[in-house]
Amino acid sequence: xxxxxxxxxxxxxxxxxxxxxxxAQKEFTLFKTEISQNMRTLFLGLxxxxxxxxxxxxxxxxxxxSLVEWLATVVDSEALAALIVGGILAVIxxxxxxxxxxxxxxxxxxxxxxxxxxxxxxEVLSERGA
Numbered sequence: 001x002x003x004x005x006x007x008x009x010x011x012x013x014x015x016x017x018x019x020x021x022x023x024a025q026k027e028f029t030l031f032k033t034e035i036s037q038n039m040r041t042l043f044l045g046l047x048x049x050x051x052x053x054x055x056x057x058x059x060x061x062x063x064x065x066s067l068v069e070w071l072a073t074v075v076d077s078e079a080l081a082a083l084i085v086g087g088i089l090a091v092i093x094x095x096x097x098x099x100x101x102x103x104x105x106x107x108x109x110x111x112x113x114x115x116x117x118x119x120x121x122x123e124v125l126s127e128r129g130a
Contacts, residue, residue, distance in 0.1 A: 030117060038109045045099075045100045048100030059090040062082055062086035063083065
């Protein structure tokens with residue numbers, strides 16, 4: 001009888017170790033996948049910030065040029081057109097910059113699914129242990 005009890009305990013321990021290993025591998029795979037997705041989001045946000053900088057530079061150049069033309073001619077329609085275009089580019093730059101900034105927040109990089117899964121696993125293990 002004791003021999004069967006020991007085999008059962010050894011079998012259970014071996015099964016628990018295999019399941020723990022499988023669980024750890026699955027959690028690590030989920031973590032890698034989620035981090036990869038978050039890195040893509042980070043790089044997209046960075047690209048939007050760079051695009052915003054390009055539009056901001058163009059806006060500053062056009063606004064500066066339009067101001068110079070406006071001051072030189074006071075009521076020239078060409079200067080007014082350049083001012084409108086520069087204003088539109090400034091609005092685009094602000095929009096892209098804010099969108100990129102929001103995409104790069106720390107909370108968007110947190111592996112939420114992995115954290116939830118690990119929490120569930122810890123709860124299940126604590127229930128089994130109790």
